[in-house]
Amino acid sequence: MSERTQTESRKLLGRLREALAEDSAGQTRLDNITQLIASSMGTEVCSIYLFLDAETLELCATEGLNPESVHQTRLRMGEGLVGRVAKTSKIINTDDAPSAKGFRYMPETGEEIYSSFCGVPIQRLGDNLGVLVVQSKDVREFSADETYALEVVAMVLAEMTELGAFVGDNDAMHARHQQSVLLRGASAQEGAAEGHVWLHEPRVVVTNPIADDPDVELARLDEAVSQLRVGVDKMLDGAAGGDKEQLQVLEAYRMFANSKGWMRRMQQDIAQGLSAEAAVEKEQSTARTRMEQVADSYLRERLHDLDDLSNRLLRILTGQGSETGAELPTDPILIARNIGPAELLEYGRGLKGIVLEEGSVGSHAAIVARALAIPLVIHADKITTEALNGDHIMVDGDQGIAHLRPDETVVAAFRDKIAMQAQAQERYASIRDKSATTVDGITINLTMNAGLMADLPSLENSGADGVGLFRTELQFLVRNKMPKRSELSALYARVMDAAQGKRVVFRTLDIGSDKVLPYMTPQDEPNPAMGWRAIRVGLDKPGVMRMQLQALLRGANGRPLTVMFPFVAQHDEYRAAVAEMEKAKEREAVLGHPLPETIELGAMLETPSLGFAPQTFFEDVGFLSIGGNDLKQFFFAADRENERVRKRYDTLNISFLSFLEGIVNRCHSTKTPLSFCGEDAGRPIEALCLAAMGLRSLSMRPASIGPVKSLLRRTNLSEVRAVIVQARERGDQSVRPAVMEYLRTQS
Known part of the structure; x- marks a missing residue:
């Protein structure tokens, strides 16, 4: 990647940061960002699509397409080139969009005159938030440097979407973590419970995705990775002489921690203009996307190791997580992707309920939850990305449902159910x-x-x-x-x-x-x-x-x-x-x-x-x-x-x-x-x-x-x-x- 490309990318991110720092409404910010990206990339069109719900994308801002189509044009997951990017989490880069597989003509946008198309997923830790698109009249494919720069910009957009930077009056732009969410899973232990969220592995929130000084960020990354490696070495020393298979797993863990390719990619992201935290998270998102597409259980487990290492590295960089000293609420509902029986027993009967993204009705966690008579919902998709520590939550183990940040009508009905029980x-x-x-x-x-x-x-x-x-x-x-x-x-x-x-x-x-x-x-x-x-x-x-x-x-x-x-x-x-x-x-x-x-x-x-x-x-x-x-x-x-x-x-x-x-x-x-x-x-x-x-x-x-x-x-x-x-x-x-x-x- 050329020094000029890195400089251009850093310039674009610098201008993005200025736009985000302005005291303006969410829609105005989005409009400014699409103008900035189109100008910097030398394209006639830049559009941002965000998810309205789990299956629907909405055009939320555009430079170059018909402005009247904003908040009017909607696509189903997998529909058109934009929908395909969202469904596959893969970049689509073509010099002849109308002839590309899956192209859908949307007359209200006026996009038929643009031949070149490059769509990049806006995602955070495997959670799809939308799609960033640039289009041009010129018949050309965008270069590897250009698509990489768009990935970096999409990473920043994902972080800012997560932080509610684009909150507006439209449905697709409501601040995440403020809306009421109904999560449907499966029942693994019956019962009803009301309480407040306690995340088993608190998510790290990256508040500074754009770097002030790449050299400072590279030094921070080096220091954090050194700390991470020391920690992994201590884990290995503690397991020495123990179970051979456990040692092999930890050796693989250390191999990832010392991976030059992983380090090089994060350094490259920082050179483009990302902060150390955002660089770690960008690579983590890529690993999670790969993890969802790999069928081989061994490879999935190794990608899970990399995911876990990324979380540890983020906690070192930000000081968030267990080091924050957050206290368990008096009525904790435990939220986790999955959890082992020993960890669950450490929490004990103090838990009011449990909601897992994974798990099974016969899993160790389900057995312990039944033994402790704690309501348990499994297969609650995206719960760890939707919930924040301290969120009000109601768990219906009978129906396999969790009401996150419920509104007053749900609260009243749910409390009636608990009282009847x-x-x-x-x-x-x-x-x-x-x-x-x-x-x-x-x-x-x-x-x-x-x-x-x-x-x-x-x-x-x-x-x-x-x-x-x-x-x-x-x-x-x-x-x-x-x-x-x-x-x-x-x-x-x-x-x-x-x-x-x-x-x-x-x-x-x-x-x-x-x-x-x-x-x-x-x-x-x-x-x-x-x-x-x-x-x-x-x-x-x-x-x-x-x-x-x-x-x-x-x-x-x-x-x-x-x-x-x-x-x-x-x-x-x-x-x-x-x-x-x-x-x-x-x-x-x-x-x-x-x-x-x-x-x-x-x-x-x-x-x-x-x-x-x-x-x-x-x-x-x-x-x-x-x-x-x-x-x-x-x-x-x-x-x-x-x-x-x-x-x-x-x-x-x-x-x-x-x-x-x-x-x-x-x-x-x-x-x-x-x-x-x-x-x-x-x-x-x-x-x-x-x-x-x-x-x-x-x-x-x-x-x-x-x-x-x-x-x-x-x-x-x-x-x-x-x-x-x-x-x-x-x-x-x-x-x-x-x-x-x-x-x-x-x-």
């Missing part, structure tokens, strides 16, 4: 110590799911009859190394102490699929939910299973012990697991440790195959628990992590209920205790139908016990059973409409 909880508290006995005298055993010591107070408060599922994997997931047997046995002892004699069903380690231990080599499997997981891992790595079984035996310290093996697909797997327990008992006896008074061993029925196991299996197994979440996804061949299909199939589908009824009948014939565990057990209508099909024990999250018990106590189970039988005889696909109609007639 609170009233319902008071009503449920009045029946806490009563049994879940139906009108026709059938008692259903209602137990709770748990995974943390923090869950155990809910055992008494919710009125649960015991713990139907204690997820032991959480103690493995929240650590960066394998827990010791002594630590686990102490934990299991505390769990049994807290249960005060009530039955606790400990599920052995259920890892794999979406639950990968940070210190175990991840398996590159095309379909991990149906891969090497749960009991399969335990039997292939018996050392880990034996260690956990010994910890459970010691934790019981002579008390009755109940253990359940997950994801059993055939009788031989259950037999092998039982054999491991026998070996663990023999070892404990040799060591002189007390054995449990009684040991109940069971299996989770999560695969359809186990429902058709030989009669000998049902006679052999101590008890069965239907794992509804996994069983449903395999029964309907519908991935529960796939939003397109996971809600497509109803639990109350006749075929699924008939399958469950078959399991109930087989267990009844062999007198095998049977329960149902999963999200559906905690939904009152579903729970009622499961009970009507013959299930007499349901395990759910603590907050669901009250609503389920309330409905069961008000209903005649024999009548519900009759409604289901009639629906099946009619050939209904689902019994839901018939059961809902029956309940309406009873109210």
Whole structure:
């Protein structure tokens, strides 16, 4: 890049800064900027398009096109050359625009006389804000130096748009971070919460995108990068001698921190006239755009490393982030792209709600959120760029919605919902110590799911009859190394102490699929939910299973012990697991440790195959628990992590209920205790139908016990059973409409 080009670019940015510093309205600023760019680039046209909403671009300012088309011309994402730039986040540079693929003629603008076209995305950290366009009558492609200069200008426009420099009376020019925003995601944990935003990784706001002195900015960048490299070296020193794979990841991290190409590109941006912060962010935006287009998971992870390094570098340059000393609000709603279970546990029960851009219904974070009974919304696109620390926010975990900076009508309606839920909880508290006995005298055993010591107070408060599922994997997931047997046995002892004699069903380690231990080599499997997981891992790595079984035996310290093996697909797997327990008992006896008074061993029925196991299996197994979440996804061949299909199939589908009824009948014939565990057990209508099909024990999250018990106590189970039988005889696909109609007639 020539010195002359750099000088011209710096001159343009200098003039831009003067225009931005003027005390004028947003529209006037935009008009001045388009004139400046057109003049500096030697083009007849310069136009700025900004997003009106997620799918619509609006022409907000132009030099050279028909001025009457401003705020009138609109394009859908992908429509015309401008829409294509916005959709692909790639520059389009052509000397014959009318002949270019996707060109759309807009007669109101008068652009048909301009042959050359160069469109550059206006984006900040992967967030598309608009498109900057220059056009010329001359038949020519813009040079690499010219397009690079336009990228630099677009970077400044993105920063100024973010800061609200172009606020005006028009919809597309409202200041970001001031409007009410409705973010639709997916529900990963039910409940409603109101509070104020706390960003897990606060975004750095660049207030000085244009440099006063490039030499000063280059020196600042050098010093900050040196600090960054020292920090990465310290991380490596701290991990020395530890996990080999973790070391490899940190080595890759250091490689990026020392990347000459990364450094050279940022120095080049500064030479064009950007500040050190803006140069870092420009390269970060480019990396994020690449990240969204790369399918390879390894490359995506490496680009994520670069993204993380950029954030660290920005915090060093600006002093923003954790160094600011910002205090957690009294009613924090945690906002993050994603978060690990250990980090989430550090926040603890103080959080009112959580909203994630990524995540999944079965992720570690979702498991911890359920354990802590914190409403969680996942897949809330752009939440980390839309929200600022301290913003008012309302989270509806039932609907998978977040209301950011809500208006008064939303606030009033939402508070009514929270009040109604609170009233319902008071009503449920009045029946806490009563049994879940139906009108026709059938008692259903209602137990709770748990995974943390923090869950155990809910055992008494919710009125649960015991713990139907204690997820032991959480103690493995929240650590960066394998827990010791002594630590686990102490934990299991505390769990049994807290249960005060009530039955606790400990599920052995259920890892794999979406639950990968940070210190175990991840398996590159095309379909991990149906891969090497749960009991399969335990039997292939018996050392880990034996260690956990010994910890459970010691934790019981002579008390009755109940253990359940997950994801059993055939009788031989259950037999092998039982054999491991026998070996663990023999070892404990040799060591002189007390054995449990009684040991109940069971299996989770999560695969359809186990429902058709030989009669000998049902006679052999101590008890069965239907794992509804996994069983449903395999029964309907519908991935529960796939939003397109996971809600497509109803639990109350006749075929699924008939399958469950078959399991109930087989267990009844062999007198095998049977329960149902999963999200559906905690939904009152579903729970009622499961009970009507013959299930007499349901395990759910603590907050669901009250609503389920309330409905069961008000209903005649024999009548519900009759409604289901009639629906099946009619050939209904689902019994839901018939059961809902029956309940309406009873109210």
